[in-house]
Amino acid sequence: MSSPLFPQHVIAIKRDGAALTREEIQSMVRGATDGSWADYQLSAMLMAIFLRGMTIEETVALTDAMMRSGEVADLSRVKGPKADKHSTGGVGDKVSLHLAPMIAACGVAVPMISGRGLGHTGGTLDKLESIPGFRVNLSTDEYAAQVGRIGLALIGQTSQLAPADRKLYALRDVTGTVENTPLICASILSKKLAEGADVLVADVKFGRGAFMKDKATARELAQTLVSVARLMGTPMRAILTAMDQPLGRTVGNALEMIESIDCLQGRGPADTMEVTFVLGQEMLLLTRIAKTREEARARLEAAIANGAALKKFREMVTAQGGDVRAIDDTSRLPAAKWSVPLVSPRAGFVQSVDAMSVALAALHLGAGRAKAEDRVDHAVGVSQLVKTGERIGPGAVLAMIHANGEAALAGARALLTGGIVVGEGAVALPPLVEEIIG
Numbered sequence: 176m177s178s179p180l181f182p183q184h185v186i187a188i189k190r191d192g193a194a195l196t197r198e199e200i201q202s203m204v205r206g207a208t209d210g211s212w213a214d215y216q217l218s219a220m221l222m223a224i225f226l227r228g229m230t231i232e233e234t235v236a237l238t239d240a241m242m243r244s245g246e247v248a249d250l251s252r253v254k255g256p257k258a259d260k261h262s263t264g265g266v267g268d269k270v271s272l273h274l275a276p277m278i279a280a281c282g283v284a285v286p287m288i289s290g291r292g293l294g295h296t297g298g299t300l301d302k303l304e305s306i307p308g309f310r311v312n313l314s315t316d317e318y319a320a321q322v323g324r325i326g327l328a329l330i331g332q333t334s335q336l337a338p339a340d341r342k343l344y345a346l347r348d349v350t351g352t353v354e355n356t357p358l359i360c361a362s363i364l365s366k367k368l369a370e371g372a373d374v375l376v377a378d379v380k381f382g383r384g385a386f387m388k389d390k391a392t393a394r395e396l397a398q399t400l401v402s403v404a405r406l407m408g409t410p411m412r413a414i415l416t417a418m419d420q421p422l423g424r425t426v427g428n429a430l431e432m433i434e435s436i437d438c439l440q441g442r443g444p445a446d447t448m449e450v451t452f453v454l455g456q457e458m459l460l461l462t463r464i465a466k467t468r469e470e471a472r473a474r475l476e477a478a479i480a481n482g483a484a485l486k487k488f489r490e491m492v493t494a495q496g497g498d499v500r501a502i503d504d505t506s507r508l509p510a511a512k513w514s515v516p517l518v519s520p521r522a523g524f525v526q527s528v529d530a531m532s533v534a535l536a537a538l539h540l541g542a543g544r545a546k547a548e549d550r551v552d553h554a555v556g557v558s559q560l561v562k563t564g565e566r567i568g569p570g571a572v573l574a575m576i577h578a579n580g581e582a583a584l585a586g587a588r589a590l591l592t593g594g595i596v597v598g599e600g601a602v603a604l605p606p607l608v609e610e611i612i613g
C-alpha cells in the first residue's frame with residue numbers, strides 16, 4: 176500500500192527543485208478541489224512552482240488533473256469537427272463574437288466557453304450581454320444540445336468546469352503567482368480542454384495592452400500551450416499578435432458588439448479582420464475543412480459575403496434568448512447619454528494609440544470592472560478611434576467618448592488625450608500578426 180501524500184512533503188519536493196510525479200500533482204489538485212489542502216499549503220505550493228518552474232511533463236499532469244477536477248463536456252454526439260479559439264486578452268478584442276459564427280457557417284461546430292472582463296481587458300460575455308435578454312449561463316446539457324442543434328454556443332464558465340482552477344486562480348491572484356507560464360498554461364487549457372473541442376487555436380497577445388508585455392514571454396506561453404495540448408491529444412496552434420494599440424475602432428461592450436456585427440456584414444476594420452482571418456484559417460486547417468490557407472480564407476470570406484455567418488449569429492442569439500432585432504437595428508442596444516468627440520488640436524500622423532490608456536478610459540467610463548463582483552455599464556466606451564499611422568487633418572475626431580456621467584467623461588477625456596499622440600512624421604507599423612506557432 177502506498178503511503179499517503181502529506182501536503183508538506185509534496186510542497187518540500189518542489190521547494191527543493193525536484194520534479195513532481197503525476198500522483199503528487201493529482202493530490203495537490205484534489206486538495207484544491209475538496210478543501211483537504213489548506214489555502215496556506217496551496218499558496219506555498221504555488222509559490223514553489225512559481226520559483227522552481229515545472230517540466231512539460233509536470234505541466235501536462237497539472238493541466239490534466241485540473242481539467243478532471245470537474246465536468247468534461249461530452250460532445251461525442253455532435254457530428255463533424257469541433258474547434259475553439261482562446262485569446263489571452265487585450266483591448267477591443269471582439270474577435271470571438273464574429274469568428275465563432277463564421278467558423279460555424281463553414282461547417283465546424285464551435286463550443287466556446289468564455290470569460291468576463293477583469294482589470295483592463297474586456298470580456299466576451301459582457302459584450303454578448305449587451306444584447307437585451309442574451310443568456311450566457313446555460314447548463315452543460317443545454318450547451319451540448321445547442322452545439323449539436325446549431326453548431327454554436329457561447330457561454331460562461333459553469334461552476335462544474337475545472338473547479339480547481341477557480342480555487343487556484345483566486346489564490347494566485349492574491350499571492351503574486353499569476354505570471355508563471357506552467358500555471359497560466361494549466362489554467363487556460365484545463366478549462367478549454369474540458370469544453371469538448373477537437374482542436375484549439377490561441378491568440379497570444381503581447382504589448383502595452385496585453386497580459387504579457389514582451390514578445391519572448393508571449394512566445395514561451397504560446398509554445399507551452401501548443402506542446403501541452405498536443406501531448407494531451409488535442410491539435411493546437413497559437414498566433415502571436417501585437418496589442419500596443421486597441422484592436423478595431425471601438426472599446427466598450429455594446430460598441431464592440433456593433434463593430435462585430437459590422438465584421439459579419441463585411442464592414443469590419445482591417446486590423447480586426449486580419450486577426451479574425453488568421454485565426455479562422457488555422458481553425459479550418461486543423462479541422463481539415465480546408466487544405467490550404469488560401470482555401471480557408473476563401474471559405475471564411477464567402478461565409479461573410481453570402482450572409483451565412485450573420486445567419487449563424489442570429490441563430491445563436493435566438494437560441495440564447497437575445498433580442499435578435501438588435502442585430503439589424505443596433506439602436507436597440509444600450510446607448511450612453513452623451514457621445515462627445517475628442518478633437519485633435521493639430522494635423523499630422525497618429526504616432527501611437529496607447530491600448531492601456533484607452534482601456535483605462537473605458538474602465539473609467541464604467542465599461543469594465545476592477546473587482547469580479549462589479550457591474551459593467553454596457554452602453555459606455557469609445558468609438559471611431561484613430562489608428563496608429565493614419566494621417567489626420569486639423570480638428571479631426573480622434574475618438575468619440577460615450578459616457579453616462581460628467582466626471583467619467585472628464586476622466587476618460589484626460590486619459591485619451593494623454594494616450595493618443597499626433598506628430599509630424601509618417602509612422603512605420605510593425606506587423607500585427609507576428610508568428611504562427613505549431
Ligand code: URA
Nearest residue numbers: 353358359360362363
Ligand atoms: N487566463 C486564465 O484563464 N488563466 C490564467 O492564469 C491567466 C489568464
